[in-house]
Amino acid sequence: MSVYDEADLYAAAFDWPVDDEVDWLLATVGPVASVLEPFCGHARFAPAFVARHVRYVGVDRSLAMLARVPRRDGVIVVAADARDFEAPGAPFDLAWCPVNSVTHLVDEPAALAHLVCVRRHLRTGGAYVIEIEFVNHDGPWPGAGHDKGHWSMPGPDGTTVVAAWRRISCDRAARTGLEHARFELRSPDGTVRRVVDEQYVMRTWSWSDTQRLAAASGFAIESVHDHRATGRLPVDPGPHLENDGVNRYVVLRAL
């Protein structure tokens, strides 16, 4: 059973506030009246965008995740593959891809097809902001298998979702990592009620992959920002950001 088939558990685990992240996005990329979110899942960002008068269109291939999307004015979702989709309402001002989702596309042609498709949906001067961990496949990498996140999310009914996401191993030739996700729903007394446990193959993006993919799909890399935990400050872009296990935000500007 996939984490994304267990959409209720996923939604409970990823239930942290996102207003601050949306405010940062809007302040960073300029005037935004419309946003496209590929890999949108249950569209947890949609209410925050709509509350700021930003029209929201999400794309995801998981019908279970899309079934949990809040139905409200200003929110449209489309069931489609991120490599090739048609989203209504283009051209968009902003596209947004949080939590490393773009690395679900495990080979370079897939990643490039996705970026070309997103570029086609943006106005010239629009932005695509992706949250990603830079990984270098060629240099030394002592932390190849590491904890990508371990957290607990209390629910309104006294239950807790305990989530853990880690990289088990890497295939450096294939430029992929094998990742393990485990979510447990626990009763107030700690009894485990439901478990979803899954391994995924994800692509690893180095800094030079990012540069090459951006250039090939009609984007310029405008800026790179540190992770939410460290204030999202702009950082010097480059290969020194690789292999430290930290997600960064990359602002791609549509040429």
Ligand SMILES: C[S@@+](CC[C@H](N)C(=O)[O-])C[C@H]1O[C@@H](n2cnc3c(N)ncnc32)[C@H](O)[C@@H]1O
């Ligand atoms: C980590 S979740 C992120 C969901 C949402 N953006 C969020 O922040 O909660 C990744 C999502 O990507 C979707 N996904 C994975 N591969 C996809 C593909 N090739 N095309 C469309 N959606 C895909 C999954 O169904 C899942 O909902």
